[in-house]
Amino acid sequence: MDVVAFWLLAVVAVVSGMLVFRVDSMARATFLLLASFLCVAGTMLLLDLHYLGALTILMMTVEMAVMVVFMVMFMMNPAGLMPMTMVHNRRGALILSVGAFVFLAAGALLVPWPIRRGEPPADATRQLGESIMEGKMLVMLVVGISLFATMVAATVLATGRGRYDRYGDDLTRSRPDDPVPGGVGR
Amino acid sequence: MSLQLFLLLASALFAVGLYGALSQQSIVMIMMGLELMLNGVLVAAAAFWYFVSPQRADGQVLVLLVLAVMAVEMAMGFAVATAIFRARDVDMTDMAGDLKG
Numbered sequence: 001m002d003v004v005a006f007w008l009l010a011v012v013a014v015v016s017g018m019l020v021f022r023v024d025s026m027a028r029a030t031f032l033l034l035a036s037f038l039c040v041a042g043t044m045l046l047l048d049l050h051y052l053g054a055l056t057i058l059m060m061t062v063e064m065a066v067m068v069v070f071m072v073m074f075m076m077n078p079a080g081l082m083p084m085t086m087v088h089n090r091r092g093a094l095i096l097s098v099g100a101f102v103f104l105a106a107g108a109l110l111v112p113w114p115i116r117r118g119e120p121p122a123d124a125t126r127q128l129g130e131s132i133m134e135g136k137m138l139v140m141l142v143v144g145i146s147l148f149a150t151m152v153a154a155t156v157l158a159t160g161r162g163r164y165d166r167y168g169d170d171l172t173r174s175r176p177d178d179p180v181p182g183g184v185g186r
Numbered sequence: 187m188s189l190q191l192f193l194l195l196a197s198a199l200f201a202v203g204l205y206g207a208l209s210q211q212s213i214v215m216i217m218m219g220l221e222l223m224l225n226g227v228l229v230a231a232a233a234f235w236y237f238v239s240p241q242r243a244d245g246q247v248l249v250l251l252v253l254a255v256m257a258v259e260m261a262m263g264f265a266v267a268t269a270i271f272r273a274r275d276v277d278m279t280d281m282a283g284d285l286k287g
Contacts, residue, residue, distance in 0.1 A: 002187055003187055006187050006191065010191075010195040010198075013195065013199060013225075014195065014198045014199060014202065017198075017199055017202040017203070017222050017225070018202050020202075020206065020218055020222070021202075021205065021206045021209070021210065021215070021218075021219075026214075029215070029218065030218070033218050033221065033222065036199070036222065036225060037221075037225060040199070040225050040228055040229055043192070043195070043229060043232070044228070044229075044232045044249075046187065047232050047233065047235070047236040048236065049232055049235075049236075049246065049249070052232065052246060052249050052250065052253075055250075055253065056228070056253065059253060059256075059257070063256070063257070063260055066260075066264075067214070067217075067218075067260070070214055070264050070267070071214055074212070074213070074214050074267060074271065074277045086210065086211040086212050086215070086278070087209040087210060087211060088209065088211050088279075088280060089208065089209060090209050092208070093204075093205050093208035093209035094205060094209075096204065096205075096208060097201045097202065097204040097205035097208065098201065100197075100200065100201045100204050101197050101198060101200075101201030104193075104196075104197035104200060104201070105193075105194055105197045105198075107193075107197075108189075108190050108193030108194055108196075108197060109190055109194075113189050113190075113237070113238065114238055116237055116238055116239070116240065117238070117239055117241060118239070118240055118241030119240060119241075120236060120240035121240065121241070124240075124246065127243045127246065128243050128246040128247070128250070130243075131242075131243035131246070131247060132243075132247060132250070136243065136244075136247045139247055139250075139251060143250070143251065143254045146254065146258060147254060147257065147258065150257075150258045150261050150262060151261070153262065153265065154261045154262055154264070154265035155265075157262075157265035157266060157268070157269045158264070158265045158268040158269060160272050
């Protein structure tokens with residue numbers, strides 16, 4: 001049962017991952033990527049990682065929903081009404097990626113992996129929770145700070161005109177310097 | 187199910203993502219390729235935890251770390267794409283080759 005589920009999820013994950021770069025519609029590409037993520041989350045559920053599987057499902061669903069919005073914003077052909085390809089150096093990319101697959105697959109099959117030590121815990125979520133609140137707390141601290149720094153940096157980068165553009169470098173301008181004056185004209 | 191099968195799936199996802207990241211011209215599509223590569227890392231980390239050392243939580247913590255990296259990559263990618271689009275109307279990598287040497 002598990003084997004059948006794994007093969008099904010694996011094949012769907014890889015095929016939908018490939019189709020991401022084949023379909024014309026950007027919305028379809030994003031949802032195919034989501035399908036690939038959901039299948040990967042499914043394989044994690046097969047490995048008894050219930051929390052991480054559910055986390056992947058939730059996070060990727062939201063992330064792809066945001067991605068669709070950006071896709072429609074930035075692509076000239078978001079609906080895919082006309083066929084298009086926007087690729088460069090396709091041959092080189094194909095050769096490199098096939099080479100990478102062969103290399104990694106050979107490693108996966110040929111390396112004598114160590115024999116499993118111990119059995120999976122009854123509750124993997126508990127194991128994760130205890131470790132990030134004990135031995136691996138530094139990891140969580142770094143992740144938290146990085147996420148906060150990302151929020152700040154992304155907002156600063158994406159802001160077109162901030163208050164320093166509008167009110168001068170020392171914020172002393174009495175009226176903001178806007179290309180189009182707003183307000184009610186007082 | 188075995189470790190080898192999971193690693194094969196991870197390699198396939200990584201290779202497909204690598205193809206996308208190398209061949210696509212649109213910045214957003216490149217980010218999709220990167221996400222697909224990280225997707226492969228996710229599978230590999232989970233499989234290593236389950237099949238090699240389930241007694242320690244290292245593999246699970248790695249999965250958590252990769253998920254955080256995915257979120258950071260998406261947010262910063264879109265912020266950079268927005269900034270360069272605002273400044274120069276660029277949404278393709280070939281139009282932003284300033285550092286090409």
